[in-house]
Amino acid sequence: MTRALKRRLLLIAGAIAAAVTGIAVTFFAVPQANAVETGVWYNIVSRSSGHYLDIEGRSTATGAQLLQYTATGATNQQFRFIDAGGGYFRIQARHSNLVLETYEWNTANGATIAQWTDLNGTNQQWQVQESGGYATFVNRHSGKALDVWENSTTAGTRISQYTPTGGSNQQFQLVEVGGGGDPGTGACGSGTPTATVTGSSGGYTARNGSSTVYSGSDYRAAIQAAVDSTGSGQRTSVMASGSIGASTISIPSNRIFEGCGTIDTANRSGRGAIESLNTSNVSIPYLNITGNPYFATRFYGNSNLHLGQVNLNLSGGAGIRFERDFAGSTDVTMDYVYVSGSGGHGVETWNIDGLEIGTVVARNTGYSGLLLNNTRNADIGLVDGENVATGTGYATFRTANTAGRLANGSYSTNIYVDKVVSRGGGRGIFCVSQSGGVRINSVDLANNGNNSILIENCYGYTIAGGTVNGGGEVRIAARSEFPNTRDTDITLTVNNTSVRESPCADNSTWNLSGNGARNIC
Numbered sequence: 001m002t003r004a005l006k007r008r009l010l011l012i013a014g015a016i017a018a019a020v021t022g023i024a025v026t027f028f029a030v031p032q033a034n035a036v037e038t039g040v041w042y043n044i045v046s047r048s049s050g051h052y053l054d055i056e057g058r059s060t061a062t063g064a065q066l067l068q069y070t071a072t073g074a075t076n077q078q079f080r081f082i083d084a085g086g087g088y089f090r091i092q093a094r095h096s097n098l099v100l101e102t103y104e105w106n107t108a109n110g111a112t113i114a115q116w117t118d119l120n121g122t123n124q125q126w127q128v129q130e131s132g133g134y135a136t137f138v139n140r141h142s143g144k145a146l147d148v149w150e151n152s153t154t155a156g157t158r159i160s161q162y163t164p165t166g167g168s169n170q171q172f173q174l175v176e177v178g179g180g181g182d183p184g185t186g187a188c189g190s191g192t193p194t195a196t197v198t199g200s201s202g203g204y205t206a207r208n209g210s211s212t213v214y215s216g217s218d219y220r221a222a223i224q225a226a227v228d229s230t231g232s233g234q235r236t237s238v239m240a241s242g243s244i245g246a247s248t249i250s251i252p253s254n255r256i257f258e259g260c261g262t263i264d265t266a267n268r269s270g271r272g273a274i275e276s277l278n279t280s281n282v283s284i285p286y287l288n289i290t291g292n293p294y295f296a297t298r299f300y301g302n303s304n305l306h307l308g309q310v311n312l313n314l315s316g317g318a319g320i321r322f323e324r325d326f327a328g329s330t331d332v333t334m335d336y337v338y339v340s341g342s343g344g345h346g347v348e349t350w351n352i353d354g355l356e357i358g359t360v361v362a363r364n365t366g367y368s369g370l371l372l373n374n375t376r377n378a379d380i381g382l383v384d385g386e387n388v389a390t391g392t393g394y395a396t397f398r399t400a401n402t403a404g405r406l407a408n409g410s411y412s413t414n415i416y417v418d419k420v421v422s423r424g425g426g427r428g429i430f431c432v433s434q435s436g437g438v439r440i441n442s443v444d445l446a447n448n449g450n451n452s453i454l455i456e457n458c459y460g461y462t463i464a465g466g467t468v469n470g471g472g473e474v475r476i477a478a479r480s481e482f483p484n485t486r487d488t489d490i491t492l493t494v495n496n497t498s499v500r501e502s503p504c505a506d507n508s509t510w511n512l513s514g515n516g517a518r519n520i521c
Contacts, residue, residue, distance in 0.1 A: 035130030036081045040176055041094055043077055043309070043336075047134055047171040047384075049153040050311060050338035050361060052077045055115055060096040063103065066113040066159040068148055071309045072260060073188030073286045078177050081128070082118075088125035088140050090118060099124050102161055107142040109162045110149065132444045133382045133419050134171035138164060145170045173359060173382070175309070175336045188260035188286040194234035195226035197261075201242055220244035223263075230255060238263070243291070244273060251276040256283045265291035267317060272298025278327060280304055292316035296339075300351075301327035307334040318344030319365075322352060324373065330354045340364055345394070349375045350401075357381060368394040369422075373401040376437070378415045389426030390449060396422035397440075398430040404437030404460070411437040411460035411487070419444065419466075426450040427472070431458035434482050442466040443492070451475055452497060453490075455505075457482035462489045467514075470496040474516070476505050 036042070044053040051068035055076040071077065075095035082090040082099070091100040098115035101124040106112070118124065123141035130136075137146040144161035148169040164170065189196070195208045197219075204222035206214035206229070214225035219242030226236045232254040241261035246268040251257050257274075265273040273293040276282045278301035285308035289296045296312045299305065300323040312319045319339040322329060328351030339346035340363035347360050348371045355378040362369030362385045369385035371394070372378060385396030397420045404415045417440040422428035428445035429452070431438065436459035443466035445452045451472040455461050457479055468474055474494055478485045486506035492499075494516035501508060504521035512518060 035128045035135050036089065036174060038081050038083050038089075041078045041080050043071070043175040043177060044079055044135075045173040045175055045336070045338070045361075046148050046169065047173060047361070048148055048151055048168040049157075050313070050340060050363070051148075051153075051155055051157075053079065053159060053172070055093050055096065058095060059115075060098070062098060062116045063114050064096075064098075066100060066115070068152075068155065068157050068159060070155045070262065070288055071188075071286060071311050073190070073258070073309065075187050084120060084125045088127055090120065090124050091126055091137070092118070100126070102139050102142050102144070105141060107144070109144065110160045111142070111144070113146065113159050113161060131171075132421050133173070133384065135174055136164065136166075136170050137172070146172070168386075173336075173361070173384075175359065188258050189237035189239050193237035193258070194230045195236040197222045197226050197236070197238040197240050199240045204240055204242065220247045220249060223249050227251060227255065227257065248272060249274050251279065251282055251284070253279040254281045256285065257287075258285055259287040259289070262288045262290055265289060265293040265296065265317075267292055267294050269294055272296065272321065275299070276305065277301060282306070284308065284310070287311070288313075290314065294318070295321040296342075297321065298323065299329065299332075302329040302332060304331045305329065305333070307332075307337070309335060310337045310339075312337070312339040312342070312346075314339065314341040314343075316341070316343045318342050318346075318348065318367075320347045321345070322349040324350040326351075328352060328374075332356070334358065334360075337361070338363075339369075342366060345369075345371050346388075347371070349373060351375070353377055355379070360384070362386070362388050362396065365389065367392060368398045369396045371398045371400065372403040372415065372435075373399075374405075375399075375403045376406060376414050380415070380417045382419050382421070383417065384421040385425060385428075386423045387425045388422065390424070392426050393430070393450070395427035395430035395450075395454075396420060396425065397428070398432070399435040399438060399458070400431075400433045401435065402433070403435035405434065406437065413437050413439045413460060413462070415439070417441065422446070422448055422452075424449065427452070427454055428468075429453045429455075429463075431455045431461055433457060434459070436460040436487075438462065439464065440466075443468065445469070445471065447471045455485060455488055458485055458488075459483075460487045463492060464489075465491050467493045468495070468497060468516070473498045473500055475499070476501040476508060476520075478503055478505070 054069035058076040078094040103112040103114040125140040145164040147162035151169040206226035208229040235256035243264040246266040272295040283306040343366040346362040448471035491511040495514040498517040501520040
């Protein structure tokens with residue numbers, strides 16, 4: 001079931017409940033008993049590093065350590081939760097069927113976390129504490145939390161236990177592992193890909209079945225040869241890592257492309273390191289990119305495009321870009337995107353009708369974490385930014401350039417966002433230039449250097465709850481070159497910053513609590 005369909009069913013259920021009780025409500029949600037679902041396989045992703053929890057070396061032996069590592073799609077990075085009673089769960093690794101424990105019943109800070117036979121001991125039982133879209137795992141025996149040791153961002157760093165601090169290195173995003181249909185939803189490179197790229201620096205081999213289609217030192221040429229050797233519906237798995245320099249890999253229609261290795265890049269003006277242009281039915285289930293590209297990925301004119309687990313650890317450039325001055329796209333999905341270090345936007349869309357995003361995590365990006373331009377009918381889970389858009393007019397989550405305006409010119413709600421989290425940087429949320437039709441269910445914004453929230457010349461914008469603590473003011477505004485802001489509905493707890501409406505919007509509704517000063521109409 002898609003996220004969009006789940007949301008519609010929740011809305012229908014809420015509407016029925018409201019009709020039965022006769023209570024007028026503006027938002028309907030079905031509370032979840034637990035932060036996790038049993039029977040569901042998850043990737044567990046560190047908030048601080050963007051790396052995935054991983055059993056070292058894909059070992060199936062008892063005592064193998066828990067690490068963090070770059071996303072591979074392998075089953076040693078997939079875990080499920082088994083109800084242990086009393087609000088606790090055992091965490092089982094998919095590849096080994098063993099469960100995570102504090103090794104040898106150690107209660108000390110820094111103790112090893114390893115996998116072991118399921119004995120249902122209290123050192124194998126974990127309480128899942130959810131806050132702000134992230135989970136913290138506290139061991140029943142030791143009372144200590146899973147912790148990325150010394151807040152490291154390096155792949156291969158061990159996971160330990162430590163006194164709960166609330167730090168981002170003790171917070172993890174749970175990402176459901178897809179299943180069925182797309183061969184790319186298993187482990188990266190699993191099964192029998194049509195084409196593969198293997199080798200290492202200085203010697204790469206691209207094969208299609210038993211045929212060698214490239215052998216040599218050019219990593220980019222090997223990848224492109226592998227892709228070009230495939231036909232409709234076939235899959236290329238790039239197992240090797242290397243550098244493509246200032247060049248581009250092109251993905252044609254009806255292909256599956258898996259970047260299991262790390263693709264290092266350099267700047268090619270106006271172009272993407274990975275491109276798929278005017279295509280249909282393209283899936284990129286896994287992609288790991290480093291370096292300083294102009295765009296890490298570049299798209300336009302796409303229909304039925306799927307991006308799965310995308311990790312962009314950049315030293316400049318921009319992340320995912322859908323172009324402005326070319327054909328639009330329809331039915332685009334992104335499961336999980338982590339982008340850090342970009343000089344530009346993390347994810348920027350233009351001209352998309354039908355967009356579904358699970359999670360965008362942005363760290364230290366020069367511009368927005370997620371920017372929607374002229375995009376409509378979108379369903380987004382979590383947007384999480386830290387130190388995003390410092391000193392700029394951008395934001396962790398920004399809508400602009402008629403985003404949310406429907407074909408009939410109306411701004412009926414069609415962009416749904418579950419939650420926006422923002423810390424530091426520039427703005428938290430920014431709506432501008434005749435965009436709107438947005439509903440954000442919850443926000444968690446703190447210490448943004450510019451406006452925490454700015455809604456300017458926007459229409460039909462709802463924030464249904466959440467908190468703002470410190471940082472720049474919450475403001476509704478308007479410029480004279482566009483029609484006045486209208487039809488806003490803001491419910492917030494605001495502390496240690498102010499709320500201002502100037503000029504007055506048309507049909508604005510405020511439901512505020514907290515100590516923030518208010519100057520509203």
